[in-house]
Structures are given as C-alpha cells and as structure tokens.
Amino acid sequence: MSKARGILSQSILFSGLPETDINALLSIAIEKPVSTGELIFSEGDSGDGFYVTIEGLIKVYKLSTEGKEQILHMFGPGEPFGEVPVFSGEAFPASAEGIKKSRILFFPRRAFRDLIAQNPSVAMNMLAVLSRRLRNFTVQVENLSLKEVPARLAGYFLLQSEEQNSEDTITLNISKGHLASFLGTIPETLSRMLRKMNEQGLIEVESRKIRILDRQGLEELAEFGKMET
Amino acid sequence: MSKARGILSQSILFSGLPETDINALLSIAIEKPVSTGELIFSEGDSGDGFYVTIEGLIKVYKLSTEGKEQILHMFGPGEPFGEVPVFSGEAFPASAEGIKKSRILFFPRRAFRDLIAQNPSVAMNMLAVLSRRLRNFTVQVENLSLKEVPARLAGYFLLQSEEQNSEDTITLNISKGHLASFLGTIPETLSRMLRKMNEQGLIEVESRKIRILDRQGLEELAEFGKMET
DNA sequence: AACAGATTTTGACATAAATCAAGGAATCAA
DNA sequence: TTGATTCCTTGATTTATGTCAAAATCTGTT
Numbered sequence: 001m002s003k004a005r006g007i008l009s010q011s012i013l014f015s016g017l018p019e020t021d022i023n024a025l026l027s028i029a030i031e032k033p034v035s036t037g038e039l040i041f042s043e044g045d046s047g048d049g050f051y052v053t054i055e056g057l058i059k060v061y062k063l064s065t066e067g068k069e070q071i072l073h074m075f076g077p078g079e080p081f082g083e084v085p086v087f088s089g090e091a092f093p094a095s096a097e098g099i100k101k102s103r104i105l106f107f108p109r110r111a112f113r114d115l116i117a118q119n120p121s122v123a124m125n126m127l128a129v130l131s132r133r134l135r136n137f138t139v140q141v142e143n144l145s146l147k148e149v150p151a152r153l154a155g156y157f158l159l160q161s162e163e164q165n166s167e168d169t170i171t172l173n174i175s176k177g178h179l180a181s182f183l184g185t186i187p188e189t190l191s192r193m194l195r196k197m198n199e200q201g202l203i204e205v206e207s208r209k210i211r212i213l214d215r216q217g218l219e220e221l222a223e224f225g226k227m228e229t
Numbered sequence: 230m231s232k233a234r235g236i237l238s239q240s241i242l243f244s245g246l247p248e249t250d251i252n253a254l255l256s257i258a259i260e261k262p263v264s265t266g267e268l269i270f271s272e273g274d275s276g277d278g279f280y281v282t283i284e285g286l287i288k289v290y291k292l293s294t295e296g297k298e299q300i301l302h303m304f305g306p307g308e309p310f311g312e313v314p315v316f317s318g319e320a321f322p323a324s325a326e327g328i329k330k331s332r333i334l335f336f337p338r339r340a341f342r343d344l345i346a347q348n349p350s351v352a353m354n355m356l357a358v359l360s361r362r363l364r365n366f367t368v369q370v371e372n373l374s375l376k377e378v379p380a381r382l383a384g385y386f387l388l389q390s391e392e393q394n395s396e397d398t399i400t401l402n403i404s405k406g407h408l409a410s411f412l413g414t415i416p417e418t419l420s421r422m423l424r425k426m427n428e429q430g431l432i433e434v435e436s437r438k439i440r441i442l443d444r445q446g447l448e449e450l451a452e453f454g455k456m457e458t
Numbered sequence: 459a460a461c462a463g464a465t466t467t468t469g470a471c472a473t474a475a476a477t478c479a480a481g482g483a484a485t486c487a488a
Numbered sequence: 489t490t491g492a493t494t495c496c497t498t499g500a501t502t503t504a505t506g507t508c509a510a511a512a513t514c515t516g517t518t
Contacts, residue, residue: 062367064375065453068476072370087353088360093367116352123345123352124316130359131317137366138291138322141301144373145413146293148474177495184374189475191497207484224294297506377504405466418505420467436514 004031004105007054011078013125021119028111034058034098040082042095047085049108053077056102057173060094061181071182073136074099074174080129086112099174144184150193151225152183154218157203157210167215172208197221233260233334236283240307242354250348257340263287263327269311271324276314278337282306285331286402289323290410300411302365303328303403309358315341328403373413379422380454381412383447386432386439396444401437426450 008014009022017025031054034040040051040058051058053075060081061071072094075081085092086109116123143152156179160170172179180190197203202218204211212218237243238251246254260283263269269280269287280287282304289310290300301323304310314321315338345352372381385408389399401408409419426432431447433440441447 062371062375064371068375070370070374072367084360084363086360087356088364089357090364093364113353116356117349120346120349120352123349123356124342126356127316127345127352127359128318130356130363131313131315133363134313134359134366135317135319135322137363137370138301140370141299141366141373142291142293144370145299146291146297175495186476187496188477188498192475195497404464406464415506416466417468417507421505424467 004029004054004103007078008052008105011052011080012129013052013080014122015125016121017119021115025107025115028108030106030108032104032106034102034104036098036100038098040096040098040104041092043093044091047082047090047092047109049106049112050080050083050086051096052080052105052107054103054105056104057099058096058102058104059099059178060096062094068186069181070184071178072140073133074182083126083130085109099178148225149183149185149189150197151222152185153190153193153197154202154222156183157212158215158218158222161212161215168212170210170212172210233258233283233332236307237281237334240281240309241358242281242309243351244354245350246348250344254336254344258334258336261333261335263331263333265327265329267327269325269327269333270321272321274321276311276319276321276338278335278341279309279312279315280325281309281334281336283332283334285333286328287325287331287333288328288407289325291323297415298410299413300407301369302362303411312355312359314338328407377454378412378414378418379426380451381414382419382422382426383431383451385412386441387444387447387451390441390444397441399439399441401439 005022005026008025009017009019014022014025029052034056041047043062055077058075058081059071060073060075061069063069073081082092082096084090116126143155147155157170160172161167164170174182176190176194177187180187183190194203194205198205200217202212202214202221204213234251234255237254238246238248243251243254258281263285270276272291284306287304287310288300289302289304290298292298302310311321311325313319345355372384376384386399389401390396393399403411405419405423406416409416412419423432423434427434429446431441431443431450433442
C-alpha cells in the first residue's frame with residue numbers, strides 16, 4: 001500500500017535509501033492491521049523479525065506477577081520496534097500490543113540482516129536508532145529511581161510541550177491509565193498528582209487537554225521534585 | 230601493550246577480526262589508566278569516542294539532585310562503554326568512573342565509524358552489543374518499577390550464582406554501597422534486607438561472601454517479591 | 459599496633475505511594 | 489435515550505523504603 005511506502009521512506013531507519021531498496025523492503029514486508037488491545041508479541045516469544053508502525057500507536061510493556069503494567073516505549077508511525085531479538089538472537093524481552101487501531105509492517109529477520117550486511121548506511125541508521133533508545137532508557141531508569149511521581153509527570157508535560165511545539169496547551173494522545181503505566185505508577189496516584197498540580201496553579205486539566213499555567217514551576221518540579229505539601 | 234591485544238581480540242565487539250584489523254585498532258586507540266573513584270566522563274560531555282575496559286571495573290551512573298546515585302551498568306574487561314554518542318551524535322546521557330584501579334582504551338569516534346562502514350561484521354557485533362544492553366535496561370526498568378528491593382536482591386544473587394557458576398557461594402566483586410546503588414536503593418535498606426534474608430534462612434553473609442542456603446526460596450522471592458514479615 | 463577514613467549496621471522516625479473499596483464520569487453501542 | 493462498559497476520581501488505610509543520627513566494623517597506612 002502506498003501509505004506504507006511514504007512512511008518507510010521518511011522513517012529514521014530507511015530514510016536516504018534509494019527507491020529500489022524501498023521497493024525491495026516492501027516486497028519482503030508483511031502488513032498487518034492491529035486493533036486496540038490486540039497482542040502483537042509476548043515476552044519470551046522468539047523474535048523472527050521486527051516491526052515498523054505505519055499508523056496508530058503501539059505500546060511495549062512489562063507486567064508484574066500481580067498484574068501491574070510498566071510501559072517501556074510507545075511507537076508511532078515510522079518507528080521500528082521489536083528489533084532486539086534480531087541482533088541479540090534471544091527472545092523478546094517484553095510484550096507489545098496496540099494502544100489504538102493501527103497498522104504495522106513485519107520484516108523477517110533473515111531478509112533484514114541481509115539488507116544490513118549489504119548496506120552500511122542502514123546499519124548506521126539502526127545503530128543510531130538503538131543508541132537513541134538506550135538514551136531514553138537511561139532517562140527512564142533515572143526517573144524511576146531518582147525522581148518522584150510529580151517530577152516525572154512534570155517532565156512528561158514539558159517533553160510533550162516540546163514535541164507538540166505548543167507553549168501553553170498539550171493534548172494527551174493516550175489515556176490517563178496508560179500515562180500512569182508509562183510513568184511507573186497507578187491511575188489513583190496519577191489522579192491525585194494532577195489534582196495537586198492543579199491546586200498549586202501549575203496546570204489546568206480538562207479531560208485530555210492540559211493547560212500549562214506555570215512553566216517555570218513545572219521545570220523546578222521536574223528537576224527537584226518537591227511540591228509544597 | 231600486549232594485554233590489550235588479548236582482551237580486544239576476545240571481546241564481543243572485535244572477536245573474529247583478522248589480526249591486521251586488531252593492529253589497526255590498537256594503533257588508533259589510546260590507553261589510559263584509571264584509579265578508583267576517578268571520573269572518566271560526565272553526563273552532558275560531548276562524546277568524541279568510546280571506551281573498552283581492559284582491566285578493572287567501570288561504573289556508569291546517574292546522580293539525583295540530592296546526590297543519590299543509580300548505577301546503570303558496570304563494565305569489566307573486554308566490555309565497551311560510552312558508545313551511545315558515537316551513533317546518536319548527542320552528549321553522554323550518564324557519567325562514568327572507575328570502581329577499582331582499571332585500564333581502559335579510548336577509540337576516537339571518526340576512526341571507529343570508518344571501521345564499521347568498512348566492516349559489516351563489526352557493525353553486526355555492535356548491533357548485538359547494543360541490543361543486549363537494551364535487554365538489560367528492560368530488566369532494570371522492570372526491577373525498579375515492578376519489584377521490591379528484596380526481589381531485586383534475590384535476582385541479583387541468582388544471576389551472580391550463574392555468572393560465577395557456583396551453586397552455593399557467591400562473592401561480591403563490589404562494595405555493598407555500590408550494590409545498593411546498582412539495585413536502586415541505599416546502603417541502610419540493603420543492610421536491613423540482607424539481615425532479613427539471613428533471618429529467614431535464605432542466605433548467610435560473611436563480609437563479601439554470600440552462602441546460598443535456600444535456592445528455591447530465593448527464586449520465589451525474586452519472582453513474587455514477598456517475604457513473610 | 460594503632461590510627462584515620464571509609465564502609466556497614468542499627469534504631470527511631472517520616473513519608474511517598476500502593477492498596478482497598480466505592481462512587482462518578484465519560485464513552486460507546488443499540 | 490438507555491444501558492453497559494470502561495475510565496477516572498476520592499477517601500481511608502497500609503506499607504515499603506527513605507532520612508537522620510549514631511555506633512560498630514573493617515581497611516589500609518604509617
């Protein structure tokens with residue numbers, strides 16, 4: 001489908017590739033629709049290939065024995081996921097499922113490894129993708145270990161404000177439940193923190209719209225993580 | 230120095246390279262002694278290259294504003310570290326310092342990127358290294374977010390017991406303070422947990438020697454994380 | 459052997475966040 | 489519109505772990 005071609009040729013992984021290579025890629029790829037809540041792979045499954053999101057949003061997550069979920073990443077259009085087993089040779093370290101109605105492309109390991117061996121620039125792109133992912137993990141570990149929930153939440157808002165380049169209003173593209181899971185907490189706690197930040201005049205919440213009232217306050221909170229009472 | 234050659238030619242990254250390439254690598258590498266507690270790079274520094282540990286042990290870590298430390302990784306002989314900026318083009322996301330008297334090799338970015346572009350097998354090795362590192366981070370995030378300190382500690386012991394392949398006794402190669410920092414807690418808490426595990430007959434502690442008394446108990450603890458009072 | 463410094467342990471206490479339980483709101487389908 | 493399901497909020501309580509302070513132990517050095 002032509003949408004897939006557009007996404008691929010713009011993607012971090014394959015941008016810069018000549019059209020013939022993109023065609024070759026598309027010819028080995030398998031497109032798959034994913035509905036909300038549909039499981040794509042489970043932790044421990046053997047990874048016979050990796051995926052690129054064409055449309056929608058995919059979460060990669062872990063579950064505790066008691067059922068608490070921690071989202072590790074979310075992947076939108078153009079972003080690859082599930083590549084770790086392709087290179088490490090082991091099973092998927094986490095599970096993946098659709099957060100919204102999505103379409104994804106599956107690339108079999110073998111064909112992709114061949115492409116990389118042939119094509120140093122794709123290898124470089126892949127190295128860059130994995131490096132950026134490592135950097136993100138670094139931040140996530142820092143957040144979980146060294147910061148408290150309000151600081152993580154403030155940091156998330158500031159990041160979103162950059163990504164959506166909007167100074168004063170951001171729109172959550174995920175549910176608050178998912179946000180809680182991404183921040184490493186539970187919905188109850190998130191709800192309380194949102195109320196507290198509201199009471200302190202930092203933000204205003206209206207369903208999925210967050211109005212930033214005190215950016216500097218948020219920045220301090222993100223860095224030092226202390227909220228007066 | 231000849232030690233470096235041996236380590237490099239056995240390392241995950243460069244194993245399989247012909248001797249001429251190893252020689253080329255050694256000719257561009259800069260060897261550096263590192264003493265205990267010596268800083269190698271700081272978060273935010275621009276990364277002009279990466280390192281391989283030849284001897285000793287290096288920690289890569291983050292600090293909170295209040296000074297709490299979280300160790301992200303520790304790297305022993307043959308293990309590369311600090312590669313993220315080489316491929317992502319940004320600054321170091323964390324800091325590195327010697328945990329013991331060490332020797333490291335520094336590889337300038339440029340020369341290394343050239344080597345990779347020439348040498349698909351090195352690129353593949355590097356992809357494998359980064360993939361494995363991502364897998365580790367996955368576990369670390371899971372531990373911090375979904376498990377409690379006793380479960381992380383039990384998991385650590387079981388892992389060490391595998392790595393040191395010794396069923397019943399393991400020897401910590403780092404101080405308890407560092408272990409606490411690696412597990413995302415503080416020395417006081419670690420100390421208490423060790424005592425508790427001792428009281429429950431799971432382990433016996435004698436300075437840096439840990440005797441495993443109840444392996445199955447440890448496995449349950451690592452998975453479910455519940456200790457009866 | 460003895461000191462200085464670092465490391466580890468212990469106790470009393472504070473607190474962030476999880477749990478449990480229930481009630482409200484929003485969303486979707488029929 | 490109605491009901492049904494999911495999502496979100498709120499309050500009361502518990503709990504794991506952090507903080508602070510001090511003592512005890514270990515380590516290497518002179």
